[in-house]
Amino acid sequence: MKPVLLDNVTHRHLRVRTERSAALGDARQSALALPGEFRQLQAHFPIVFQWVETDAGKGGFQPIVLFGLEEGQNLFLTHKGWDSPALPMSLQRDPFLIGRAPDDGLQLHIDMDSPRVVRPEEGEVGTAIFLPHGGFSDYLDRLVTLMEHLHAQVQHLPVFIEALTRHQLLEPFVLDIETTGGEQSRLTGLFTINEERLAALPGAALETLTREGHLMPIYMQIASLAQLPVLVERQSRL
Template sequence: MTRTVLLNNLDHQDLRVITRRSAALGDAVMLAHTFPAEFRDLQAHYPIVFQKSADGTTFHPVALLGLQDGQNLFLDESGWTGHTLPLAIEREPFYIGQDGDEWLVHIDLDSPRLSRTEGEPLFLPHGGSSEHLERMTSVLLALHEGLQATPAFVSALLRHELLESFVLDVEHADGSQGRLAGFYTLNEERLAQLDGPALAALHQAGHLQAIYMVLASLSNFRTLIERQNQRQAARA
């Protein structure tokens, strides 16, 4: 559950945000929503795949952090062990809302990240925004702009029939078997068959680079499997 309200320096002057990463603070998640402009930063660390929307009408790109629900293989007792923190994870517990032409920051008052005794302050003593709040504002704007641009990218993929479902069977170090299903990836064979005008149109729209970032990211499935096996070995 979330209880979001408009952030202001009167009601929330003494609020702080705990920035360390842990399961108790909500970071034990399998995936993070992402967008084409973020692919370059994420593709070196996480597989980027696509998830069908709840209503089944479109798809959303996501960075996989684990191989099953509630599993984040980049999180341990020391915190976040990945090199890059996805913006959708970093922005918690903030949201963005619009009032006319103005974009405003909202905050989830039920978030376990909020405290009055520890963490980063949101406001300076005289009421101005703290450095952390300024950073979160920029993160929210980047997320909003990126997510606004995502439908055009997904539409282009669907128009060229470049999305296909896949199943990943995983053999763990202890001999057990696992399976990742329910996600979609790019059809490389179909991509290779696109003619010059189609590729030029994708490039002109700014989609071609994002496509290749997704393809490059898929080698990180090996990283997920290795991390899971290391975790199992440590528990053995």
């Protein structure tokens, strides 16, 4: 990864490939999902939680959408492109990132190592980032709005996870899968919300979860598990 500050002079001729393919990094089993988009995503993908270790040796839960049942498998990626009307924000933002300015303000960076970046010598493939005279393209305008929303959601995520862990709502689960060849496999290392524990919470706790905006994404995560059999069915078509 090579993130650099985006500017309309150095990068005025850069373009971005927005289609979906394995060559552009989309052959992945999962992607970060944020609570504010659970309502949209739950109709198309299973939303689960995984434990993620940090560089500092600490760790925490992170919500993800599942695209496949095996490492590197994306059952929504076809030879025609992306086979779903929904796409998590964490994928939409590629190849852009949010950085910090010296005054602690937010800056937009671009990963120059991303296969989505098209340099001038590669021709006019992809979508322009800037207009010929340096202004933002419609694409970049939409991207900035997306990044602002994504950043706000990322800031809210630890609060959501803290609420789940405070009420001990997360539990591990496994998914047993039978391949088309008749072999048995098991998907492990994932967590979901314990419905019985949620239902047993006192009214005051539920009221607090509702007031803090957590209850809706909790129910959306539970509803998304209906997509697990759909994912298995997609795999059976392979």
